[in-house]
Amino acid sequence: MVFQFWPLGRAYAMAWIGGSMAWELQRHGDAACVDYMRNGLREIFGARALTLFPGTDAVVTQWGADALFRGAYAYALPGHAEARGRLGQPLADGRLIFAGEACREDGLAGTVGGAWLDGRRAAGIVTAALAAG
Ligand SMILES: Cc1cc2nc3c(=O)[nH]c(=O)nc-3n(C[C@H](O)[C@H](O)[C@H](O)COP(=O)(O)OP(=O)(O)OC[C@H]3O[C@@H](n4cnc5c(N)ncnc54)[C@H](O)[C@@H]3O)c2cc1C
Known part of the structure; x- marks a missing residue:
């Protein structure tokens, strides 16, 4: 605590x-x-x-x-910070991707700023995958 x-x-x-x-x-x-x-x-x-x-x-x-939140933010287990990057890896040729603060490896995990940037990152990947057909 x-x-x-x-x-x-x-x-x-x-x-x-x-x-x-x-x-x-x-x-x-x-x-x-x-x-x-x-x-x-x-x-x-x-x-x-x-x-x-x-x-x-x-x-x-x-x-x-709270149904709108269902938690707070994600913590990686000690020694497993790299799991954040793996969580954000695109799946299904970029058509499915997890995004949010939990995926940040740049020190912005657990922040609104990290969530915002990661949403933009994921949207860019999905948009590119859809455009590629
Ligand atoms: C008390 C508190 C104080 C904070 N203070 C700050 C601060 O001062 N500054 C700062 O930068 N950050 C702060 N944060 C952190 C910040 O709010 C989070 O990092 C940010 O909101 C995470 O955004 P996200 O989109 O990654 O995830 P979330 O905002 O958690 O979005 C996840 C969404 O998924 C939904 N969901 C969950 N499970 C399911 C399911 N099974 N099916 C469908 N939907 C589901 C949830 O309802 C939620 O809407 C604070 C957080 C808390 C809890």
């Missing part, structure tokens, strides 16, 4: 949870996510840190359960 405190100078903290733990917590609901976050805070900073977050006004986003 990664924490971000006072993002953009605002008085709140964000906790980021991904992978299998995120799917597991999602099954248990928002309260379980908040508990997990508070335990994480306590482990890293000690019990006193919890006094900074006394209320119950936490917001849990649950990106994985």
Whole structure:
């Protein structure tokens, strides 16, 4: 779990949870996510840190359960970053291609910019394949 405190100078903290733990917590609901976050805070900073977050006004986003998103972004396993490039390789003579941040190997994985550039890359390949017949 990664924490971000006072993002953009605002008085709140964000906790980021991904992978299998995120799917597991999602099954248990928002309260379980908040508990997990508070335990994480306590482990890293000690019990006193919890006094900074006394209320119950936490917001849990649950990106994985949102039908418009179904997740957040992709992580390559350690030592397997090259899998991103393989994922973006055209299939069926360029008529089928996966695109998005997950396919970027240029440092833009996990970003909107990477997703945008990769969509353009894929569209160019498909257009060329269709034009070639
Ligand atoms: C909380 C959060 C904060 C972020 N902050 C930033 C930021 O500040 N700056 C930044 O650059 N990036 C940020 N990102 C990352 C950025 O949003 C993503 O990298 C980008 O949206 C990925 O775009 P994409 O098109 O590759 O994938 P997505 O936008 O994830 O598109 C994938 C699509 O596939 C659909 N889908 C999934 N499964 C199926 C299926 N089986 N069948 C059909 N459709 C399916 C999904 O519904 C989704 O519409 C953030 C992401 C999150 C979650």
